Amino acid sequence: MSSIKEKFNQISPSEFFYSNRDLAGFSNPTRSLYTAVREFVENALDACDQKGILPDVHLTIKAVDPDKPDPKPYILTVKDNGPGIDAEHIPLAFGTVLYGSKFGLKQARGMFGLGATMAILYGQITTNKPVLVKSSSDGKIQNQFEILLDIQKNKPVIVKHTTKEISKTGLTVSICLEGDYSKAGNKIRDYVYETSLITPYASITFDDPKNQKFSHPRFVKEIPAPPTIIRPHPHGIDVERIRRMIVESQFEIPTIDDAMIEKVRKDLGLSVKKLSFTSIMDKAKKKWKTLPRQVRVVIALMSFLKMDFEKLNKIKIEDIDMPNKKLFYWDFGDSQSKSVDMDPESEYYKQLTNTVQGEPLTTFLTKRFQRIGPTTAVKFAEFAKFKPEKRMGTLTNQELVNLSDALQKFEDFMAPDSSCLAPLGAEPLEKGIKKFFNPDFVAVVQRPASAYSGFPFIIEMGIAYGGDIKSGGPHVYRYANRIPLLYDEGSDVVLKVVNDTDWGRYKVKGEPPFIIVSHICSTRIPYKTAGKENVADRQEIERELRLALQFLSRKLSSFMSKRGQAEMAKKRANLYAKYIPMIAEFCTELSGKKKEPNYKKMLQTEIESENKKAIKEENEIENN
Amino acid sequence: MKITKKEQEKKIKSRSKKADDKQKLILEILKTHGAKIYDDLDNGQFPKFSIPSRSVGNIVYDKQLRQYILGNNAALRSSRNSAQLRSFTQLMWLAFFANRLTTERKSSTLRDVYYSSQAFAVEFEDQSESDNIIVDLEAVTSRAREDFHIFPEERSSIFGDLNIEYTIPGYEGKTMNLANHPDGYSIGPSLTTAELVSTSAEIVIAIEKGGLFTRFVEEQVDKKFKSIILNTGGQAPRSTRTLLKRLHDEMKLPVICLTDGDVYGEHIAMVIKSGSANAAHLRELTVPDAKWVGVWATDIEKYKLPTIPMTESDIKRCYDLQKDPRYQDGIWKKELDVFLKLKRKAELEAFSKYGLTNITDKYLPQKLELAKSL
Numbered sequence: 001m002s003s004i005k006e007k008f009n010q011i012s013p014s015e016f017f018y019s020n021r022d023l024a025g026f027s028n029p030t031r032s033l034y035t036a037v038r039e040f041v042e043n044a045l046d047a048c049d050q051k052g053i054l055p056d057v058h059l060t061i062k063a064v065d066p067d068k069p070d071p072k073p074y075i076l077t078v079k080d081n082g083p084g085i086d087a088e089h090i091p092l093a094f095g096t097v098l099y100g101s102k103f104g105l106k107q108a109r110g111m112f113g114l115g116a117t118m119a120i121l122y123g124q125i126t127t128n129k130p131v132l133v134k135s136s137s138d139g140k141i142q143n144q145f146e147i148l149l150d151i152q153k154n155k156p157v158i159v160k161h162t163t164k165e166i167s168k169t170g171l172t173v174s175i176c177l178e179g180d181y182s183k184a185g186n187k188i189r190d191y192v193y194e195t196s197l198i199t200p201y202a203s204i205t206f207d208d209p210k211n212q213k214f215s216h217p218r219f220v221k222e223i224p225a226p227p228t229i230i231r232p233h234p235h236g237i238d239v240e241r242i243r244r245m246i247v248e249s250q251f252e253i254p255t256i257d258d259a260m261i262e263k264v265r266k267d268l269g270l271s272v273k274k275l276s277f278t279s280i281m282d283k284a285k286k287k288w289k290t291l292p293r294q295v296r297v298v299i300a301l302m303s304f305l306k307m308d309f310e311k312l313n314k315i316k317i318e319d320i321d322m323p324n325k326k327l328f329y330w331d332f333g334d335s336q337s338k339s340v341d342m343d344p345e346s347e348y349y350k351q352l353t354n355t356v357q358g359e360p361l362t363t364f365l366t367k368r369f370q371r372i373g374p375t376t377a378v379k380f381a382e383f384a385k386f387k388p389e390k391r392m393g394t395l396t397n398q399e400l401v402n403l404s405d406a407l408q409k410f411e412d413f414m415a416p417d418s419s420c421l422a423p424l425g426a427e428p429l430e431k432g433i434k435k436f437f438n439p440d441f442v443a444v445v446q447r448p449a450s451a452y453s454g455f456p457f458i459i460e461m462g463i464a465y466g467g468d469i470k471s472g473g474p475h476v477y478r479y480a481n482r483i484p485l486l487y488d489e490g491s492d493v494v495l496k497v498v499n500d501t502d503w504g505r506y507k508v509k510g511e512p513p514f515i516i517v518s519h520i521c522s523t524r525i526p527y528k529t530a531g532k533e534n535v536a537d538r539q540e541i542e543r544e545l546r547l548a549l550q551f552l553s554r555k556l557s558s559f560m561s562k563r564g565q566a567e568m569a570k571k572r573a574n575l576y577a578k579y580i581p582m583i584a585e586f587c588t589e590l591s592g593k594k595k596e597p598n599y600k601k602m603l604q605t606e607i608e609s610e611n612k613k614a615i616k617e618e619n620e621i622e623n624n
Numbered sequence: 625m626k627i628t629k630k631e632q633e634k635k636i637k638s639r640s641k642k643a644d645d646k647q648k649l650i651l652e653i654l655k656t657h658g659a660k661i662y663d664d665l666d667n668g669q670f671p672k673f674s675i676p677s678r679s680v681g682n683i684v685y686d687k688q689l690r691q692y693i694l695g696n697n698a699a700l701r702s703s704r705n706s707a708q709l710r711s712f713t714q715l716m717w718l719a720f721f722a723n724r725l726t727t728e729r730k731s732s733t734l735r736d737v738y739y740s741s742q743a744f745a746v747e748f749e750d751q752s753e754s755d756n757i758i759v760d761l762e763a764v765t766s767r768a769r770e771d772f773h774i775f776p777e778e779r780s781s782i783f784g785d786l787n788i789e790y791t792i793p794g795y796e797g798k799t800m801n802l803a804n805h806p807d808g809y810s811i812g813p814s815l816t817t818a819e820l821v822s823t824s825a826e827i828v829i830a831i832e833k834g835g836l837f838t839r840f841v842e843e844q845v846d847k848k849f850k851s852i853i854l855n856t857g858g859q860a861p862r863s864t865r866t867l868l869k870r871l872h873d874e875m876k877l878p879v880i881c882l883t884d885g886d887v888y889g890e891h892i893a894m895v896i897k898s899g900s901a902n903a904a905h906l907r908e909l910t911v912p913d914a915k916w917v918g919v920w921a922t923d924i925e926k927y928k929l930p931t932i933p934m935t936e937s938d939i940k941r942c943y944d945l946q947k948d949p950r951y952q953d954g955i956w957k958k959e960l961d962v963f964l965k966l967k968r969k970a971e972l973e974a975f976s977k978y979g980l981t982n983i984t985d986k987y988l989p990q991k992l993e994l995a996k997s998l
Contacts, residue, residue: 580665597663
């Protein structure tokens with residue numbers, strides 16, 4: 001066999017996604033049209049959410065040639081009233097893959113703004129048309145771009161750029177792509193409908209290719225509080241993450257070159273060229289508090305070396321040996337390695353320790369994680385069998401693993417900060433359900449925040465019964481970060497939890513008119529696939545879903561039993577009225593009597609009393 | 625002996641009086657129950673009554689009676705309970721309907737009852753619901769449905785020298801000899817209610833199968849062995865069991881059973897002898913002295929009968945019956961054990977291997993002889 005020569009080429013992210021577009025939900029014209037709609041609508045809603053703007057989103061899909069059979073090219077346009085994008089960022093934002101503003105730990109519909117670029121890429125591949133972007137971030141000038149993607153170089157190619165005056169901020173994105181509306185139409189309409197349920201503060205309109213208009217005006221005027229970016233929660237963090245955080249927290253020994261010396265001079269405010277070592281130290285002491293860390297380190301080194309700038313220029317720091325309190329350096333003049341002792345009592349020694357060995361464990365915990373105060377940090381150190389003052393830079397691999405394990409196991413951390421999450425809120429959710437389904441019964445719950453693998457999440461859930469709801473339930477509306485999930489519901493954790501429930505126990509029988517709305521909010525939704533359609537069954541999430549569903553089911557059960565009692569009372573009244581006279585008739589002949597027994601008054605009283613019971617139960621339902 | 629016309633008239637009168645008495649008794653029972661319901665209603669109360677529980681837990685074997693009976697558990701049925709009101713009404717209607725049938729001496733079938741209910745706006749989901757209510761009536765009154773002139777579809781028949789006299793309307797006083805028609809007489813309402821007048825037979829042979837019944841008639845088993853031949857048509861219907869009991873009690877005839885040589889055959893004989901758990905609420909349906917003479921499991925080897933293997937369900941049935949208190953001793957236990965050991969069975973027709981008349985010429989005489997010592 002001849003040896004195989006393989007050529008390894010680095011491929012650009014654009015190229016990667018071009019060849020793996022199935023992963024992102026662009027597998028066929030039906031799915032692609034749906035995914036493209038999702039990506040642009042979600043970007044529009046995210047942009048408005050972040051700036052606290054009540055969103056007005058207009059979605060339009062028009063066939064390029066309406067007479068052609070599907071699949072065929074469509075023009076998809078999404079217009080919003082969001083903050084827009086600065087002109088300088090537009091080419092990169094819409095003409096590069098993996099360029100985005102969403103790389104932070106907070107809840108958003110999309111993670112990196114990746115999907116929209118994928119949609120643009122897909123459009124370009126299938127129709128060879130540029131994306132049209134109209135944006136105004138100041139509400140005065142609107143920039144219009146036509147952009148193509150250079151797939152191999154992952155770079156935007158600006159086809160056209162014009163500006164015009166305008167009176168509102170906002171972004172309009174328009175792409176031409178191959179799609180199949182006859183097949184995707186149902187899902188897209190469902191998507192718009194379900195999105196408006198979970199985004200009651202948004203007005204969403206949809207003009208479809210058949211000139212039908214779907215309008216979902218907002219019915220809630222308050223926008224939920226926007227999420228904040230936060231530090232990670234210690235539960236479930238992994239070794240790799242801690243390692244990265246330590247690297248971030250450590251400060252490198254600065255290279256002492258001319259530029260550095262110039263910076264130190266400037267920060268110390270030294271105008272005189274030649275200054276003695278002692279006067280430099282005096283000056284530094286006075287200005288210490290205002291000095292940046294780099295400068296402090298240089299000063300600390302100088303304090304042990306006892307050198308002025310001129311001498312400092314002629315050496316190179318080789319090693320700072322904290323345990324042996326020695327400082328090694330190379331002297332260019334003598335061409336040899338030298339060392340000085342460091343006084344551990346000196347303030348400068350501490351400064352160097354921090355820099356070289358990293359922060360003490362307790363500082364690391366309180367500064368880098370959410371929800372850990374000094375007391376908890378010390379308690380944790382004891383639990384994890386670390387000294388509180390243990391320097392993070394000195395942790396061995398084994399110690400890192402131990403620390404990571406302990407962080408997951410320690411139970412006294414407070415629940416994760418949910419300020420990075422933006423749940424809809426029980427009230428708007430209930431309002432939405434009432435408006436959409438006009439049910440006889442509705443209950444909603446927002447669970448307290450919980451975390452899986454260090455990512456906080458909140459479950460919101462609603463249950464509704466009767467009214468306009470069609471029978472054949474429970475029908476489950478699944479949402480994750482305010483996105484409706486429409487595909488692949490079979491393998492979703494929410495469905496699993498719903499299907500595991502024995503509804504008979506909650507007095508729900510047969511094919512009830514019954515819906516469940518489930519909303520999972522998290523900084524990271526554990527989707528099973530890149531297509532973002534089903535949520536994996538993480539134990540913590542499953543547990544919260546179960547608790548939420550149980551809570552609501554109990555409420556439903558009490559409604560059902562009241563309703564059941566009312567129905568039973570009514571039913572009893574009807575049964576009495578129907579059967580007792582028959583019994584009277586039969587037993588009269590049977591017993592050989594001529595006259596029927598005197599039962600009518602008794603029957604009347606019983607029927608009235610049952611009807612009264614029914615009314616009483618119904619009133620109680622009404623009042624709940 | 626010659627019977628004078630006067631004597632005969634007197635006899636007819638006494639017989640029809642007997643039928644009248646029974647009718648009166650049944651009507652009285654129905655009236656008593658009806659009156660109780662009437663009084664409850666008249667007093668402004670929801671009527672109720674108690675009914676013996678027919679759940680498995682309340683069916684016990686009575687060693688003295690040698691049959692299954694219902695224990696002491698009873699359930700209260702109240703018309704106030706909306707879950708019971710419907711069946712309460714159905715039962716009231718059935719009593720009312722039975723009252724009419726009995727008064728008018730008309731008979732009906734289980735299926736008839738199901739349809740008749742519709743004329744009175746009493747709905748039954750299906751016939752099994754109405755059948756169930758009929759059993760309720762039996763349990764409440766401790767009377768078989770046949771007493772209320774409700775009969776199952778018939779498939780059993782009888783042949784032999786037996787004189788009967790009808791009591792049903794239109795036939796009162798008419799007599800019949802049951803050896804007049806070689807296909808036999810089907811055992812229906814008129815036969816069940818007829819008076820058994822006289823017979824020259826000395827034994828009743830109950831056979832499981834119609835084919836063998838015909839063979840027995842052809843071979844004049846009735847004459848050769850002075851017997852009445854009765855085809856049970858598989859598991860004997862209640863009216864047939866009633867007739868067997870009357871032949872035994874009133875005509876003092878011993879009853880023997882001849883069934884297929886398998887576990888189901890053995891149990892057909894057992895039900896004739898001691899009833900079924902399904903009819904534990906009724907007495908008067910058993911012939912405790914009835915004898916099962918074959919085909920036994922031990923006959924299979926003894927007569928070298930061609931066999932077929934038992935099915936899974938045959939074997940399971942054997943194990944089930946082993947738990948039945950009636951199968952704990954005697955030939956019942958012995959034969960059951962042998963069936964289980966052989967795991968094979970033989971049909972009555974198996975004797976045809978040795979000639980069509982082998983069963984009547986050889987086997988039957990031996991078994992009749994044997995029966996005397998059983």
